Amino acid sequence: MNYIEDVATLARKDLRLELRARDTLPAMLLFVLSTFVVFHFALPQGSGEAAAQGLLWVALVFTALLGLARSWAPEREGGVFDGLVLAPCDRSAIWLGKAAAVLVFLVAIEVVALPAFALFFEPLDGAAVAGVALANLGICAVGTLLAAMAAASRTRELILPLLFLPLAIPLVVGGVGSAISPEPGRYLLFLALYDAVFAIICWASFEYVVTE
Amino acid sequence: MSTSSRNSRVPALAALAAALVGLSLALVFFVAPEDADQGISQKIFYFHVPIALTAYACFGWGALKALLYLWRKDERYDLESYVGIHLGTVFGTLTLLTGSIWAKASWGVWWTWSSNQLVLFLVLFLFYCAYFMLRFSVEEGPRRASLSAVYALFGVVLVPVSFFAIRLASDFIHPTVFNREGPQMSGTMFATFCVAWGAITVLAYVLYRVELAGKLLDQHLRELREALA
Numbered sequence: 001m002n003y004i005e006d007v008a009t010l011a012r013k014d015l016r017l018e019l020r021a022r023d024t025l026p027a028m029l030l031f032v033l034s035t036f037v038v039f040h041f042a043l044p045q046g047s048g049e050a051a052a053q054g055l056l057w058v059a060l061v062f063t064a065l066l067g068l069a070r071s072w073a074p075e076r077e078g079g080v081f082d083g084l085v086l087a088p089c090d091r092s093a094i095w096l097g098k099a100a101a102v103l104v105f106l107v108a109i110e111v112v113a114l115p116a117f118a119l120f121f122e123p124l125d126g127a128a129v130a131g132v133a134l135a136n137l138g139i140c141a142v143g144t145l146l147a148a149m150a151a152a153s154r155t156r157e158l159i160l161p162l163l164f165l166p167l168a169i170p171l172v173v174g175g176v177g178s179a180i181s182p183e184p185g186r187y188l189l190f191l192a193l194y195d196a197v198f199a200i201i202c203w204a205s206f207e208y209v210v211t212e
Numbered sequence: 213m214s215t216s217s218r219n220s221r222v223p224a225l226a227a228l229a230a231a232l233v234g235l236s237l238a239l240v241f242f243v244a245p246e247d248a249d250q251g252i253s254q255k256i257f258y259f260h261v262p263i264a265l266t267a268y269a270c271f272g273w274g275a276l277k278a279l280l281y282l283w284r285k286d287e288r289y290d291l292e293s294y295v296g297i298h299l300g301t302v303f304g305t306l307t308l309l310t311g312s313i314w315a316k317a318s319w320g321v322w323w324t325w326s327s328n329q330l331v332l333f334l335v336l337f338l339f340y341c342a343y344f345m346l347r348f349s350v351e352e353g354p355r356r357a358s359l360s361a362v363y364a365l366f367g368v369v370l371v372p373v374s375f376f377a378i379r380l381a382s383d384f385i386h387p388t389v390f391n392r393e394g395p396q397m398s399g400t401m402f403a404t405f406c407v408a409w410g411a412i413t414v415l416a417y418v419l420y421r422v423e424l425a426g427k428l429l430d431q432h433l434r435e436l437r438e439a440l441a
Contacts, residue, residue, distance in 0.1 A: 142366075149359050153349040163346060163363070166339035167370060170377035177380060190380060194373060201369060208282050208358040 006089040010097025015104060017074055024070045025105055028063050032113045035059040036120050052121040053128070053179040057172045059113070060132065061139070061165070067105050068143040069160050071098060072151040085210050095206035099144040106136050124179070127188065131178030134191035135171045138198055142167050145202040148209050170194055222425070226418045232411035236404065244404040253317035260310040262409040263303050264329065266416045268371070270300030271336070275368040278361035290357035291431070293364055294347065295424045299416055301340045307333050328378045335374045339367060 018024060039055045075081050084094050110132060118124050143164055150160040171194060177187035240258045247254035274296030281289035311330045316322050325331060343363050350356040397405065 145362075149346060149363065152355060152359060153346060154351075155345070155349040159342070159345055159349055162338075162342040166335055166342060167366065169335055170370075170373050173377040173381045187380065190376065197369060197373065201366065205282075205362045205365060208362050211358070 003090060003093055006093040007097045007100065010094060011100040011104070014074075014098065014101035018101075018105070024067055025108060027070075028067050028105065028109050029112060031066050032059050032063040032109060033116060035062065036113075036116060040120065049122045050180050052117075054176055056117050056121075056179070057175050059117075060110070060135075060175075061168050061172060063109060063113070064102075064106055064139045064143060065161055065164060067102060067109075068139075068147045068164070069150075069157040071102050071144060071147045076151050081210065091207040091210060092203045094210065095144060095148070095202060098148075099140045099202075102144055103136060103140040106140060110136070127184035128179035130188055131175045131184065131191060134178075134188060134195060135175045137195040138171050138191065139168065141195065141199045141202050145206055145209060148206070152209070167198075222418060222421050225414065225421070229411065229415040229418045232407065232414055236408035236411045239404040239407055244401050245398060247401075250318055253314065256310055256314045256317070258405055258408040259412070260307065260314055261405070262412040263310060264307040264333070265409065266412045267300050267303035267307055267333075267336075269413070270296050270303060270416060270420075271340070271367055271371065274300060275364050278364035281357060281361045282365075285354070287357065287431075288428075290360065291427050292424060293361060295420055295427060297340060297343060297364055297367075298423065299420055301337070301344075302419075303416065304333050304337050304340065308337060328375070331378050332371075332375055335378075336367070336371065339370055343367070 036059060039052070039059070043051055043055065072081075075084065085091065114124060114129065114132065146163045146167070147160055150156055150163060153159055171191065174187045174191035174194065178184040178191070181187055236258065240255050244255070244258070246252060274293045277289045277293035277296060280286075281293060308330065311327065311333065312322050315324050315327060315330065323330070343360065346363055347356060347360050350359055
């Protein structure tokens with residue numbers, strides 16, 4: 001039970017910081033809405049539902065990247081990393097707490113962004129929303145670990161998209177497939193499989209990212 | 213076994229690699245029959261496929277050494293993992309180039325998104341380029357070795373996951389030479405393929421040894437310099 005309490009404490013710390021400073025959420029929200037407006041002008045008339053669904057995923061992945069790039073900033077700027085690593089909790093709890101906080105941010109954005117997408121472009125069906133929900137887990141699991149790696153490098157935010165996008169391609173395939181395919185089941189299954197596999201790897205390897 | 217006695221085998225291996233590559237070229241152009249369907253352009257298959265398989269082997273080798281590094285924390289494994297991935301990226305680039313040439317010869321275009329293998333290698337190419345970006349933007353030391361090792365481990369998982377994703381995303385028109393009933397080739401063609409595969413594998417191993425020897429020498433030199441300073 002201790003492990004879950006540690007994770008909850010760490011996630012609560014991030015949420016409280018965000019509630020007080022309000023750095024990341026408004027930026028992500030404004031970004032995703034601006035991206036939709038850009039897409040309206042980038043999509044020629046009559047380019048169809050499928051193209052719009054694809055662009056939704058571009059917007060979601062880049063919005064998530066924006067949040068992920070800032071995800072370890074408080075720890076880095078306050079020099080909290082060393083303290084966290086020395087704290088008497090399992091190191092993977094640090095990753096899980098951060099991933100949970102990023103997931104809350106992402107879901108909060110999507111609660112606004114998905115209805116906005118439906119209003120501006122095409123309505124979304126249940127399978128498409130399920131695809132988004134499943135992909136969120138993968139994005140947060142992998143993205144948080146890669147963001148911790150990027151935070152340790154000299155180039156920081158610059159390198160995160162390079163590390164993350166090749167790993168996000170399968171998520172985009174699963175997400176777009178579940179939105180436009182008449183049989184979304186296997187795409188959703190694929191997304192669930194991706195989440196499970198990468199969550200296990202991230203959980204097991206996070207310790208090596210924060211320690212030497 | 214000491215490093216120097218291991219390295220003394222490299223010239224012999226290099227000669228073997230040269231001989232095998234020469235032999236496979238001779239077999240490809242003078243012995244293996246021309247493909248009834250694709251004609252002369254099919255001959256690039258004898259290099260394209262072995263190069264692709266070698267690239268996979270190098271990535272796998274790099275990930276194995278990365279795992280060993282995380283387990284044992286020996287700096288040598290970090291170097292071996294890096295060299296393996298470096299060679300994998302070189303062979304992966306060659307796979308993209310030969311695949312592109314083959315696509316032009318058989319389908320008339322330099323690039324096709326419907327060839328799953330090509331798309332997979334493009335994804336892997338991007339992934340492993342990011343590996344080098346990460347490696348060169350972290351200060352040298354155990355931290356860099358751990359980060360590189362974790363990212364290299366992601367790579368071996370990404371290969372099957374991406375392959376599956378690309379299969380899901382597109383229809384399948386790449387000519388399937390191997391299927392569940394075994395290779396769809398005549399005996400001579402298969403023998404030629406095996407020789408070419410052996411040649412490329414030995415060549416990759418020689419390159420691996422040479423690059424690793426260079427890196428180790430570089431490391432020793434740096435240690436000596438630090439000791440003298």
